[in-house]
Amino acid sequence: MNVRGKIQVGANPASSKKPVVHSRPRNTRIVSGASPGNDVKRWAFTFRFWKQIEFFGLDKTSPTWFVSVFEKLQELSTKSVDEFLVSAGERDTWRYHEINWGQKNIPIQRSDLKWIDPVYLNNAEDYPLFQFQITTSLGRVVGFWDDNSQFNIVLFDPLHNIQPSKSHGYKVDPCSPLSCDYTLLLDQVNQITNKCSQESCQHSAALKGIKDRKKELESFNVLMMRFSDDAKIAAANELIEKGVAKSHAEIFEYGVDFLNDQS
Numbered sequence: 270m271n272v273r274g275k276i277q278v279g280a281n282p283a284s285s286k287k288p289v290v291h292s293r294p295r296n297t298r299i300v301s302g303a304s305p306g307n308d309v310k311r312w313a314f315t316f317r318f319w320k321q322i323e324f325f326g327l328d329k330t331s332p333t334w335f336v337s338v339f340e341k342l343q344e345l346s347t348k349s350v351d352e353f354l355v356s357a358g359e360r361d362t363w364r365y366h367e368i369n370w371g372q373k374n375i376p377i378q379r380s381d382l383k384w385i386d387p388v389y390l391n392n393a394e395d396y397p398l399f400q401f402q403i404t405t406s407l408g409r410v411v412g413f414w415d416d417n418s419q420f421n422i423v424l425f426d427p428l429h430n431i432q433p434s435k436s437h438g439y440k441v442d443p444c445s446p447l448s449c450d451y452t453l454l455l456d457q458v459n460q461i462t463n464k465c466s467q468e469s470c471q472h473s474a475a476l477k478g479i480k481d482r483k484k485e486l487e488s489f490n491v492l493m494m495r496f497s498d499d500a501k502i503a504a505a506n507e508l509i510e511k512g513v514a515k516s517h518a519e520i521f522e523y524g525v526d527f528l529n530d531q532s
Contacts, residue, residue, distance in 0.1 A: 312345040312353070315419045318385045318412075321446035324376045325411075325424045325431075328447045334407055334427060341403050341410075350418060364402040368411065372432050374439040382423060389413060389421075398423065400431055 321327060327334075345353075345363075353359045360366070370379055379398065382390060389396040400409040408427035412420050424431065433439040465473035508514045514523070 309349045309351065310418050312348055312350060313419045314342055314346075314412075315415075315421050317421065318389075319422045320384050320424070322377070322381075322424070323445055324428075324441060324443065325426055326444045326446040327425060327427065328445045330427050330447070334403075337403055337407050338410070338425070345401075364409070365399060368398045368400060368431060373435075374433040374441055376430055376441050385423065389415065400426070403427075 348359070353363075353365075368379075369375075379390070379393060396413045396415070398411055398413050400411050402409050408425065408429055409431055410422055411424040411426055411431055412422040415421055428442040428444050429437075430441050430444075433441055462473045505514075505517055505520050508520060509516065514520045
């Protein structure tokens with residue numbers, strides 16, 4: 270069993286009958302002397318269990334919303350975990366409290382978060398989920414403390430759906446996962462394979478395998494790359510516009526041939 274201490278700090282905002290129990294991550298003290306002023310455990314975050322699902326997607330968020338999230342995570346990263354948890358003022362300011370799974374109209378339950386490691390998911394007593402606010406209007410962040418005193422972000426809740434409030438008629442607003450280029454590609458592949466009516470279709474079976482492993486993509490001569498220098502992308506686009514190269518793939522092939530000649 271997890272040996273992290275717990276402290277009671279008042280009434281649950283959603284139910285006055287149930288006290289809020291705030292998990293205090295263990296190992297909140299670290300060895301002093303590593304660097305000046307670094308003798309306390311401050312907030313740290315991990316995204317290993319973050320996921321988008323219906324009602325907790327980012328399709329309705331603006332670019333400025335993401336900036337607000339990063340700014341708030343940066344601000345919390347400067348704060349001592351111990352001092353935060355024992356300060357009623359801090360907890361109230363950040364709307365930090367345990368998730369009430371009995372809240373009226375809540376669209377999910379803890380058991381729905383199946384992508385979380387069972388060690389954590391199946392132990393609600395030692396690893397309860399909490400929320401804190403980004404801003405009053407921009408929603409909440411949902412997660413839990415692990416044994417390394419890291420706050421594991423599980424969901425972003427830009428529309429306040431995790432705890433529907435009486436003041437808003439317990440309304441839950443729809444939102445969906447926001448796709449990136451890679452997930453859009455996989456979605457298009459799924460649409461193509463779903464149109465195939467023949468179970469023995471070899472093309473459909475091959476396309477389904479694309480999303481399983483990187484090597485499957487490469488078997489179709491598809492290579493996804495991220496450039497750290499935007500100037501390189503602009504330079505490649507200019508070469509294509511001038512007719513020097515037909516495509517990005519041709520530029521890549523020329524680069525491979527050049528390096529092989531040099532080796």
